[in-house]
Amino acid sequence: MEAILVKDHGPSIKDDETYQRLRDEGASKEKAARIANAGAAASKKGGKHPPYEEWNRDDLYAQAQKVGIEGRSQMTKDELIQALRNH
Incomplete structure (x- = not known):
């Protein structure tokens, strides 16, 4: 090898x-x-955040804002999750 x-x-x-x-x-x-x-x-x-599905929309929005995802204000919870995972 x-x-x-x-x-x-x-x-x-x-x-x-x-x-x-x-x-x-x-x-x-x-x-x-x-x-x-x-x-x-x-x-x-030694710890992790819970999966995004367990976050509420406001927390997902705040995270999307923190990382600079555009169009976040119009996104649903599922769209925010997808955008955060693809960022």
Whole structure:
């Protein structure tokens, strides 16, 4: 079995292997970094947020606003969930 070398992407990327896999799959640098860092942070904190389906619409809206999703004021709860997951 051959070892796969993973590039060190610097201190701003917490999980280089996840980042590289996501980039290889076509994810943007921003999205790959966000996911790689979120996974590392969640494992260190030991907790997770409940799934978006358990959030109320106001909390979903606030999260969408926080991450800059446009058109959020016209979205239903299900549309907000989809937009947040695809962001």
